[in-house]
Amino acid sequence: MLSYWNNYPTIQKKLQTVCLQIEEQLTVRNKEIQNTLIEFSQAGGKYLRPALFLLFAELAPHSKKDEKQLIQIAASIELLHMATLIHDDIIDDSPVRRGNISVQAHYGKDIAVYTGDLLFTEFFDLIIKAMNGSKFLEINAQAMKRLLLGELDQMHTRYKKNETIEDYLQSINGKTAELFWLACVEGAHFGGTDHATEKLAGQIGHDIGIAFQVNDDILDYTADSNQLNKPILEDLSQGVYTLPLLFAKQEAPEAFRPYLEKKETISYEDAKQVAELVIIYQGVEKAKQFALEYTKRALSTIEQLPDSQGKQTIYQLTKEMLHRTY
Amino acid sequence: MLSYWNNYPTIQKKLQTVCLQIEEQLTVRNKEIQNTLIEFSQAGGKYLRPALFLLFAELAPHSKKDEKQLIQIAASIELLHMATLIHDDIIDDSPVRRGNISVQAHYGKDIAVYTGDLLFTEFFDLIIKAMNGSKFLEINAQAMKRLLLGELDQMHTRYKKNETIEDYLQSINGKTAELFWLACVEGAHFGGTDHATEKLAGQIGHDIGIAFQVNDDILDYTADSNQLNKPILEDLSQGVYTLPLLFAKQEAPEAFRPYLEKKETISYEDAKQVAELVIIYQGVEKAKQFALEYTKRALSTIEQLPDSQGKQTIYQLTKEMLHRTY
Numbered sequence: 001m002l003s004y005w006n007n008y009p010t011i012q013k014k015l016q017t018v019c020l021q022i023e024e025q026l027t028v029r030n031k032e033i034q035n036t037l038i039e040f041s042q043a044g045g046k047y048l049r050p051a052l053f054l055l056f057a058e059l060a061p062h063s064k065k066d067e068k069q070l071i072q073i074a075a076s077i078e079l080l081h082m083a084t085l086i087h088d089d090i091i092d093d094s095p096v097r098r099g100n101i102s103v104q105a106h107y108g109k110d111i112a113v114y115t116g117d118l119l120f121t122e123f124f125d126l127i128i129k130a131m132n133g134s135k136f137l138e139i140n141a142q143a144m145k146r147l148l149l150g151e152l153d154q155m156h157t158r159y160k161k162n163e164t165i166e167d168y169l170q171s172i173n174g175k176t177a178e179l180f181w182l183a184c185v186e187g188a189h190f191g192g193t194d195h196a197t198e199k200l201a202g203q204i205g206h207d208i209g210i211a212f213q214v215n216d217d218i219l220d221y222t223a224d225s226n227q228l229n230k231p232i233l234e235d236l237s238q239g240v241y242t243l244p245l246l247f248a249k250q251e252a253p254e255a256f257r258p259y260l261e262k263k264e265t266i267s268y269e270d271a272k273q274v275a276e277l278v279i280i281y282q283g284v285e286k287a288k289q290f291a292l293e294y295t296k297r298a299l300s301t302i303e304q305l306p307d308s309q310g311k312q313t314i315y316q317l318t319k320e321m322l323h324r325t326y
Numbered sequence: 327m328l329s330y331w332n333n334y335p336t337i338q339k340k341l342q343t344v345c346l347q348i349e350e351q352l353t354v355r356n357k358e359i360q361n362t363l364i365e366f367s368q369a370g371g372k373y374l375r376p377a378l379f380l381l382f383a384e385l386a387p388h389s390k391k392d393e394k395q396l397i398q399i400a401a402s403i404e405l406l407h408m409a410t411l412i413h414d415d416i417i418d419d420s421p422v423r424r425g426n427i428s429v430q431a432h433y434g435k436d437i438a439v440y441t442g443d444l445l446f447t448e449f450f451d452l453i454i455k456a457m458n459g460s461k462f463l464e465i466n467a468q469a470m471k472r473l474l475l476g477e478l479d480q481m482h483t484r485y486k487k488n489e490t491i492e493d494y495l496q497s498i499n500g501k502t503a504e505l506f507w508l509a510c511v512e513g514a515h516f517g518g519t520d521h522a523t524e525k526l527a528g529q530i531g532h533d534i535g536i537a538f539q540v541n542d543d544i545l546d547y548t549a550d551s552n553q554l555n556k557p558i559l560e561d562l563s564q565g566v567y568t569l570p571l572l573f574a575k576q577e578a579p580e581a582f583r584p585y586l587e588k589k590e591t592i593s594y595e596d597a598k599q600v601a602e603l604v605i606i607y608q609g610v611e612k613a614k615q616f617a618l619e620y621t622k623r624a625l626s627t628i629e630q631l632p633d634s635q636g637k638q639t640i641y642q643l644t645k646e647m648l649h650r651t652y
Contacts, residue, residue: 114413120443149355
C-alpha cells in the first residue's frame with residue numbers, strides 16, 4: 001500500500017528501497033515461507049513507522065548522512081512491527097492480515113511462532129549490521145522489551161472487570177507508542193539532529209502512537225469489517241477492553257456488567273449490544289476527544305521542531321494520519 | 327539441577343552466578359510471569375551450554391578476562407536456549423518441561439508466545455550490554471537465525487515420507503548444534519584464546535551438539551517417561567522422524583509404510599509398534615554408533631587444544647555427557 005504515499009513522492013521512493021531491503025533480508029531455505037514473508041511485507045502495510053523514521057532523519061538537511069544505514073534501520077523497524085503482527089495473529093486467531101490470509105491461518109500456529117521469531121532475528125541482525133557499537137542498539141533491545149511487556153500487560157488484563165484507563169494506557173504505551181517513539185527518536189538521531197530535537201522527536205512519536213492506537217481501538221466499535229479488512233468487535237469478544245468501552249463503563253457500570261460477566265462465552269449478538277451501549281454512553285465520543293488531544297499535542301510539538309521541509313511534511317502527515325474517518 | 331556439577335566445584339560456583347544474572351535480567355511487571363520464568367531458569371536445567379562457554383573461556387589462563395562480561399554472555403546463551411524451549415513446547419503441546427508444568431500448559435499458548443519473545447529480547451539485551459561493538463554481536467544474530475531455520479526445517483519435514491538423513495542432519499545442525507557451536511566458539515574468543523583455538527572450539531561445539539541431539543532422539547525410543555520427565559514417542563507421534571527411525575526405515579521401508587501413512591492419526595499403540603520395529607531393524611543401534619562417532623571426533627579435537635586445566639575438564643565432561651544411559 002505504498003500508494004498511500006502518492007502525495008509524498010520523495011518518501012514513497014525511499015520506502016520502495018526499504019521494501020527491497022526487507023526482501024533482501026528475508027532469505028529462508030524454505031521458499032514457501034520466504035515467499036509468504038515477502039508477500040506479507042509488500043501487501044497492505046503503509047510502512048508508517050519507517051516513513052516517520054525517514055522523515056525525522058530529514059530534519060537536519062545539512063548533516064552528513066549514511067543513506068544505506070538509514071534504509072537498513074527503516075527496514076529493521078518494519079521487520080520488528082511485522083514480527084509482532086504475526087505473533088499477535090496467533091493470539092487473536094486472526095484469519096486475515098493486511099487483506100490477505102494471515103500466516104497463522106495459512107500455515108498453522110506452529111509455523112507462525114517460528115516465523116515471527118525469525119523476523120525478530122532479522123530485526124536484530126539488521127540493526128546490528130547498521131549500528132554496531134551505537135548506544136541505540138541497547139535502546140532498540142529495551143524498546144522491544146517494553147513492547148512485549150505491553151503485550152503481556154494486555155493479556156493480563158483480559159476479561160478484567162476492574163481494568164482502569166491507566167491499565168489501558170500502560171498497555172498501549174508499550175505495545176504501540178513504543179515503536180512510534182523509537183522510529184522518531186532514532187530517525188532524528190541517525191539523521192544527525194541535535195539532542196534537543198531528538199527529545200522532541202521522541203515526544204512526538206509517543207503522542208502519535210497513543211492517538212494512533214486509540215483511533216484503531218475506536219474502529220473496532222464503528223467500522224464495518226469490509227472497510228477494515230478485519231473482523232469487527234474482535235477485541236471485545238476476546239476480553240480486550242479498550243478506551244471507548246472503559247469510558248462508557250465509567251458512565252454506566254451496571255449496564256455493562258451482565259454482558260462482561262459472560263467473559264469468553266459472550267456471543268456476537270451480545271457484543272453488538274455492548275457496542276451500542278458504548279456509543280450511547282459516549283464512549284466513542286470521549287475516546288475520539290482523547291485521541292484528538294494527543295494529536296493536538298503532537299502537532300504543537302512538531303511546531304517546535306527546527307524549520308525544514310521535513311518538518312512541514314511531518315506536520316501534514318500527522319494531521320492526515322490521525323484525522324481518520326471512523 | 328546444578329547438582330549435576332557437584333564434581334566440578336569451580337564451574338558450579340560460576341554457574342550459580344550465571345543463575346543470579348538471569349534472575350536479575352528477568353524483571354517483568356507481571357510478577358506471576360516473572361516468578362514462572364525465574365523458576366523455569368532454576369528448575370532442572372543443567373546449564374550445559376553456559377558451562378561449555380565458561381570452560382572454553384578458561385583455555386587461555388593467562389589472558390586478561392572481564393569476568394562480569396563472561397557471566398553476562400553465559401547467561402545470554404541460557405536465555406536463548408530457554409526462549410526456544412518455551413516456543414518448542416507450544417509447538418509440541420508439551421505439558422511438562424524440566425519436570426515442571428510447561429509455560430504453555432500453565433498460562434496458555436498465548437502467554438507462552440510473548441514469554442518466549444521476551445526471553446529472546448533479554449538475550450539480545452544482555453549480549454548488547456556485554457559486547458556492543460564486537461563482531462560477535464553479528465555472529466549471535468546469525469546463530470539465532472540458523473537456529474530458527476533449523477526449527478522451520480523440522481516443521482517442514484514433518485510426516486514427510488521421504489525425509490532423508492541429510493534433511494535430519496540439516497535440521498539438528500540448526501536447532502541444536504548451532505547453539506553448542508556458539509557457546510564454545512564464543513567462550514574461546516572472550517576467554518582470550520588465539521584464532522586457531524577459536525576454530526577448534528567451534529568444531530568441538532558442533533560435534534558435541536550433533537552427538538547430544540542424536541542421543542536425545544534415541545531416548546525418545548528407549549527411555550521411559552518417568553526417567554526423562556517427558557512423554558515418550560512424542561517426536562514420532564508428531565511426525566518428527568529422527569535418526570533411529572530413518573536408519574531403520576532404510577533397512578525395511580515396507581515394514582514402516584502402513585504406520586507412517588497414518589500421519590497425524592497414528593495411535594499410541596501404533597507408535598509403540600513402530601518403536602519396536604525401530605529397535606528390530608537396528609535403528610537405535612546405528613544411531614548410537616553415529617552419535618559415538620561424533621563424540622569420538624569431538625574428543626580427538628579436544629586433544630588438540632592447548633594444554634590447560636580447562637582442556638582436561640572439557641574432555642572429561644564431554645565423555646560423561648555423551649556416554650549416556652539409554
